[in-house]
Amino acid sequence: MQHGMQDVETGFTPLALDYHGLAQTPSLDEHKYRSHVPSAPPEPKGIARTLFIVILGGLALALAQLAVPAILVAYIFVVHNGSISVANRAVYTTAPLGRVTAIANFLETVISHTGPPAMALWAYLVGAKWLRSSVKRDSKSLMTPVQYALEMKLLNSANLNSIFRAYRLRMKLDSSTRRFRKNGVALPRSVKRTLSLLVWLTLWRYVVAGINTAFQATAIAGLVPDRLSSGVTTAYFTVGRALNQTRCDAATASASTRAADSCGLENGSNNVMFLYMPQAERVLSNSSTVNSVAWLDDNTAILTDPTLPDVRFTASSPAIWSDCRTETALCLCEGYGNPVYDGVNAQTCDVGPEAWLALDCAPSVRFNATALLNRVESGNSGTFPAASLLTANGSLTSTPEVDPTTRTASLGIILVTPTYSDGVEDDNWAGSTGFFRHGHSGSWNVLVCDLWASTVVYSYSPSTGFSYVSRQPASPELAKYLTYHADVGIQAVAQLAEGAGLGNSSASYVDVFGRHLSKSVLSMASVLMTPTAPISVSGGDVLGTGLNLPLFLAYLATSVVSALTILFMTVFIVAACLGTPRDLRPFVKPVQARLTDSTFLANWLYGKCTTHPKRIYSDEPLDLFEPEQESERLAIEPRVDGYGWSLRPSRL
Structure with missing residues (x-):
């Protein structure tokens, strides 16, 4: 590697990069392993796996947004393709109302579950930006501990409560009447972008829910024309009527004037119409x-x-x-x-x-x-x-x-x-x-x-x-x-x-x-x-569905907007990963794991670190821990430390 990187678990920093000012003081356990630490971090796998996960995950999420409307459109226009009509700003189909609304409602379910995986993908971008800012010594783009906690909250909780708490914390940080203002530490751009993305995904979820509700509320069940069975033509039916000209020609050729005048209804005898009256x-x-x-x-x-x-x-x-x-x-x-x-x-x-x-x-x-x-x-x-x-x-x-x-x-x-x-x-x-x-x-x-x-x-x-x-x-x-x-x-x-x-x-x-x-x-x-x-x-009439055309189009548009959001986000993530220095690209996925999984943070604070080399690039939290013992159990209660009273977990 051309550049070194601080091992947060051990505090060790290769000589190529002087991060000693940022490293924590080694603990007694860490001193015990000093003699076994190599001069450079282990070489993790390349960036290919990370890009594969990002691209595959982004495409999967985007296709999920489009799959439900595609199924609905196929059900209406393919399965029932012979019986579609549009009139008075409505689409009429023989598709049953219950199935149409059931399929349509699933889109809201899909989009409501898109936020967490989308934010997990976004964490790759945050990790890549963090790595690049660290190498460039761009302190304005680095996170403080509070900002790091805020970033983790945003990436791990895609809901309104997270947005509210994030904005509340941001207001406190930006307020001149708060003690945090004395530090003069502004939010880095990565945190602001994460907050903006979460706001968009969450609010868009409710927009989709509103459009979907209106779309289903205006859908009505009614009789609509069905398509005609295959092979059935007009020759199958004789429902029309016309004058039997052959009969009239025969009556005209007869000797009776009354028969000719009446097309044979009368024949000139005293019977008049008697023969046909019963019919x-x-x-x-x-x-x-x-x-x-x-x-x-x-x-x-x-x-x-x-x-x-x-x-x-x-x-x-x-x-x-x-x-x-x-x-x-x-x-x-x-x-x-x-x-x-x-x-x-x-x-x-x-x-x-x-x-x-x-x-x-x-x-x-x-x-x-x-x-x-x-x-x-x-x-x-x-x-x-x-x-x-x-x-x-x-x-x-x-x-x-x-x-x-x-x-x-x-x-x-x-x-x-x-x-x-x-x-x-x-x-x-x-x-x-x-x-x-x-x-x-x-x-x-x-x-x-x-x-x-x-x-x-x-x-x-x-x-x-x-x-x-x-x-x-x-x-x-x-x-x-x-x-x-x-x-x-x-x-x-x-x-x-x-x-x-x-x-x-x-x-x-x-x-x-x-x-x-x-x-x-x-x-x-x-x-x-x-x-x-x-x-x-x-075709004849069957019980079908009438759909409000403007709301139907709006419903389809919501899935397109959702899919485009995920695709654009994926492009930005891939660009950020590729924009990271080449020797640090393999570390994007481990950093992403440390942003989205609090297990790593617990290990940093309280865990007993393993000496396995892969602990630096692993994205599996348990790879960081040695087998635990009874003495590792944590208790929480008010305690006095060097700074006064505090409330945090600690070993018994």
């Missing part, structure tokens, strides 16, 4: 195995398959949307839009409690309700409720007259029911339902409904049902076929809407009636449809 009624009652009517979120009725797959899909279907309005007030008595009844002169409209209500609608209503009422009275059109398709001017017609622009057909309806009567013979209104109570004959309502025929593209989700996507008006032919028997199922519609608008019901009567009318109209035309494949198919 239509099964569709209306949801008992068909061929077709089913469903409502979109805008109350449009569509046709689909009775058995829906447990997947999300987008499909198209012919659709009917009914816009109904009550016109009863414009159809009472002989008013032509200005009915005599005004809520006071009810007797003017009274034709007797047992008589039917006289109806005569104003021209603006465009519904000849009188003609339909006469049909019922004459026995030619069954009983109430009564309905008929209407022409543009309100005349009754047996075939739909489709508006060429809007693709709508109109339907006029007269409803009579006792449900809305109150048992009073005087004429009055049943709230806002449109029903007019008339004597013993019941409550009367006159409705006009516009039937909008279209082709709708819709989406389906097992959890949320059907949703409207887009629509285009149906062709005039399709609109006519869809509404051809719109007046057939009115009795069932009236029964389904019975009681709507009464009490605390939020839906009006006309809305409920129109909703069921759409279903009835489409059911009557369902026999004309053929199944089609969906436009697109995706």
Whole structure:
């Protein structure tokens, strides 16, 4: 060795470096071994092992910071890679909430345990700087006993209590009112850096805990779309519906005009629609195995398959949307839009409690309700409720007259029911339902409904049902076929809407009636449809997790910052080790051990030193001790020494 080094255990200093001023007075035991001490310190192993430990430890700590988020990202984006969606500043995944939060929470655990090993690595830098400052005789960078104790506390206790006590001690050392100030010994840079690093690691730990808590608190469980099974395509499902053009072509080629006009719903005989009525009624009652009517979120009725797959899909279907309005007030008595009844002169409209209500609608209503009422009275059109398709001017017609622009057909309806009567013979209104109570004959309502025929593209989700996507008006032919028997199922519609608008019901009567009318109209035309494949198919709904995107990114960023802190720290430590004089580099690890393990300090103060040569470079505390005896036991109690009373361990 080119430079000597003080043996702190023995007080021996090689002649190359004159450290006699710093050495303690040799004890009697040390004098006994003087004759066996070599002229130079033993040669320890090289720096390679120290650098290996520093680099391996730094990389391990850095990778530990990144491992947990990497596992979480892999779990979300690889294991569940086919079912990731981002919307409204949130990430939705089929990964279960419990597993996501369990993995995420482990990052806080890892970072909370990073402080002690990180400070142990930092001790290599402190040791290297201490060695270099000792050789350079840079007294400003050397530690006093108090500062040495402070350094050991910081390196061995990575917690808030250590920071508090360190700052408290530093304030005492820097205070002009304290006796330590008389020494004028400033803290060396190594102690300040250690304190700063410990503050950063400790406070960053709580920052990570806060972000992690917020991230987990905002994560919610909910139904999210799952990925589609491998090999499953749109060909597996026939949930869409379209007009069976082959059937219509065959009906057009027949000799019957009514068959051609109705795509075969009628054949020109007296049976009319009798052959297909049972199937239509099964569709209306949801008992068909061929077709089913469903409502979109805008109350449009569509046709689909009775058995829906447990997947999300987008499909198209012919659709009917009914816009109904009550016109009863414009159809009472002989008013032509200005009915005599005004809520006071009810007797003017009274034709007797047992008589039917006289109806005569104003021209603006465009519904000849009188003609339909006469049909019922004459026995030619069954009983109430009564309905008929209407022409543009309100005349009754047996075939739909489709508006060429809007693709709508109109339907006029007269409803009579006792449900809305109150048992009073005087004429009055049943709230806002449109029903007019008339004597013993019941409550009367006159409705006009516009039937909008279209082709709708819709989406389906097992959890949320059907949703409207887009629509285009149906062709005039399709609109006519869809509404051809719109007046057939009115009795069932009236029964389904019975009681709507009464009490605390939020839906009006006309809305409920129109909703069921759409279903009835489409059911009557369902026999004309053929199944089609969906436009697109995706996975079904499973219980997954919604993650707040900004907090998720912040969570990932915390691990990156933690890893970069460790990596930068490792680079500085390696640089400090390599910056130590070459012949002193092997001593970096022994000095690090003497900074982080109080066993060495106990040996210096009270231990019986071994004569083994490796005691100077060993980082194993027990290598410094000879086998102990009973006389080595220490007691602690107030004692008087050369400086007065003291409290410290001493041999019995």
